[in-house]
Amino acid sequence: MAKILIVEDDTDLNAAYKLILERDNHTVKSAFNGQEALEVLKSFEPDLILLDLLMPIMGGLEFLQNYELHKKHPNVKVLIFTNMENSPEVSEAYKLGAHRAIIKSWTAPQNLTRVINDALAEKRGVTA
Amino acid sequence: MSDSSTKDRGQKPLIEGRVPAAELRARSEALFMSIGDGAIATDEFGKITRVNAAGLKILGFKEHELIGEWFPSKIVAVDEFDQPLNLIDRPITQTFLTGKSVSKRMYYRTKSGDVKPVFVTTAPIILKKRPIGAIEVFRDITVENEIDRMKSEFISLASHQLRTPLSAIKTYSHMLIEGFMGELEPAQKKALQTVVIATNRMNELISTLLNITRIESGSISVAPKPTNIQKVVEEIIKELAHTASAKSITLTLESTTNQLSLRTDALIVKEILTNLVSNAIKYTPEGGKVNIRLVGKGQRLTVSITDTGIGIPEHAQDQIFTKFFRAANVVRRETSGTGLGLYLVKGLADQIGAKVWFKSVENQGSTFYVSLPRDSFKAEHVVRPPDE
Secondary structure, three states: OOEEEEEOOOHHHHHHHHHHHHHOOOEEEEEOOHHHHHHHOOOOOOOEEEEOOOOOOOOHHHHHHHHOHHHHOOOOEEEEEEOOOOOHHHHHHHHOOOOEEEEHHHOOHHHHHHHHHHHHHHHOOOOO | OOHHHHOOHHHOOOOHHHOOHHHHHHHHHHHHHOOOOEEEEEEOOOEEEEEOHHHHHHHOOOHHHHOOOEHHHHOEEEOOOOOEOOHHHOHHHHHHHHOOOEEEEEEEEOOOOOEEEEEEEEEEEEEOOEEEEEEEEEEEOHHHHHHHHHHHHHHHHHHHHHHHHHHHHHHHHHHHHOOOOOOOOHHHHHHHHHHHHHHHHHHHHHHHHHHHHHHHOOOOOOOOEEEEHHHHHHHHHHHHHHHHHHOOOEEEEEEOOOOOEEEEOHHHHHHHHHHHHHHHHHOOOOOOEEEEEEEEEOOEEEEEEEEOOOOOOHHHOOOOOOOOOOOHHHHHHOOOOOOOHHHHHHHHHHHOOOEEEEEEEOOOEEEEEEEEEOEHHHHHHOOOOOOO
16 A cells, blocks of 8 residues: 655644554554654655644645655655645645645544545546 | 914814805815825816825825826726736726725835735715716725734634644544444444534534634635536535435425526535525424525526425514524524524625525525525625725
8 A cells, every 4th residue: 555654743633643544554654743754754755745734843834845845756645634724824835736635623534544545546647 | 262363274263154265275275185094186087186195105106296197097006916907997997987986905006116005985076966076085004904914814823723622532533433442332432423523513613703704804715716506506415415314304406597607606605505505404393395496587596495494583584694693493492503604694695796585484484595696706896895
C-alpha cells in the first residue's frame, strides 16, 4: 500500500489517524509540526502527506514553502486537514500545491480512508 | 450680550429674508466646505463645480486641479485589484441615469497613486423639480475595513479552536464504534452513536454561527456561476434521505419547468434549501410528507418546500425570520433548535437577490418559497448600507 506522512500537532488526532491508516495497511510516519516533517522527509519519500495548517514552531504553509512541493516533489499528494474553512490560509495552501482541503471536525474515519484512497488512485492515473 | 457681539458674522439673525444674498452664498459655501466627509458637486454634465476640504484631503488634490474637470475622468474609481471600474458601475453615473440616490463601497485612486477604500453615496441635485447636477459624499473606510478584517480573522480562529476538540471526540467515537479498540456491545455502540450525533449538531452550530457572522460583517463572498437547480435539490435529497426515512417521511421532488439553469452561487442556494428541507423534516411528524417543487416563471425560478408538519402558529408568523426566535409549539416539542436557521436563510437569500416567504396553518403544514433570480449577479447592484 502507500507511504503516508501525518503532520498534525494534536497528539490524539495524530495517533488516531495513524491507527486508522495502518489498519488499511499503509506505511505511516508521524510528525507534530512542519519542522519535524522536513526532518522525517530526509529519509522518507511519502506518496501522500496529511497536513494540518495551524501548528506551533512551523505551520503547514511554511512547511509547504520549504518543502517546495511543486518543484521538488511533483508526485507527492498533499491533503490539507484543517478546521478553518474558506480561510485565506486554505487558498494559499492550494497555491502552494495542495491537492484538497478537508475540514477535520466533519470527517469520520471512513471518509478519511475514502478521501486518501481517492487521492492515491488519482495519482496513479486511475479515474475516480 | 453687548451690541458689538450681535454685529459679529456668527450672530446675524437666522431668518433668511434679512440676510443679504452674498452673505447667504458665503454661508452655504461654508456649510458645504465644513462637511466632515468628502463632498463633490457637479453640474448637469458631470463637471466638478465644488469640492470640500475633507474631499481634497482624502483624494490629495488641490481645489483648482478638480474644478471644471469631468468627474469620472479626474477622480479614478478602482476595484480591490486596482483595476478601473466601468463608467456604468460608478454611483455618479447611476445617479445621472436613474435620478436616484446610490451607495457603494469601492476604492479611489488618490493623486499620489494610493488606493483608498471609500464608501460613496451620490444623489441628484434638484432645483425647481429639475436635476441640475449631482452631489457625492464619500468617506475613507480604511479603519472600518481593518476592523472587519480583524473580526473575520477572530471568527476564523475561534471556530478553529472550537472544532479542534470536536475533531478528536468525533474521530475516537467513530473508531470505537468501528471496533478499532475491540468489539463493543450493542448498547455501548448506541451510546457512542449518540455522542457522534451530538458532535455533528455542534459542528452544524459552529458553521451556522460562522455563516451568520460572515453575513453580518459583510465578509461573505458571492460567486455566481451557471447552476442547475434540480441537481442542487437532488443532492440535498440524497443527503437528507436518511434523516427522512428514519421518520418514515416521504421526500419527493416535482419539477414543472425545464428551464432549470440559472446564474447563482450554488453553495449559498444549497445552504438555504438544506435549511428549509431539514426544517420541514424536523417539524413533520412520523409518516408525513415533504414535497419540493420547482416552478419557473419569467426571470425567476421558485423552489417551494411543502410539508405536512406542525405548522407555524398565526401569532408567530411575522417573527420567524428573527434571530433566536422559536415558536411556542416548536419549543414544546423539540429542545435542540437554536432559532438561527431561518434568520440565516433570510440573510443568505438577501446576498443572492432571492426572496423567501411562506404560508402555514398550524397542525396542517407549511410551504416555504424561495424565488431565485435567473441572474443573481444583478443582485450585486443592490444598495447596501455600510456596517456601523
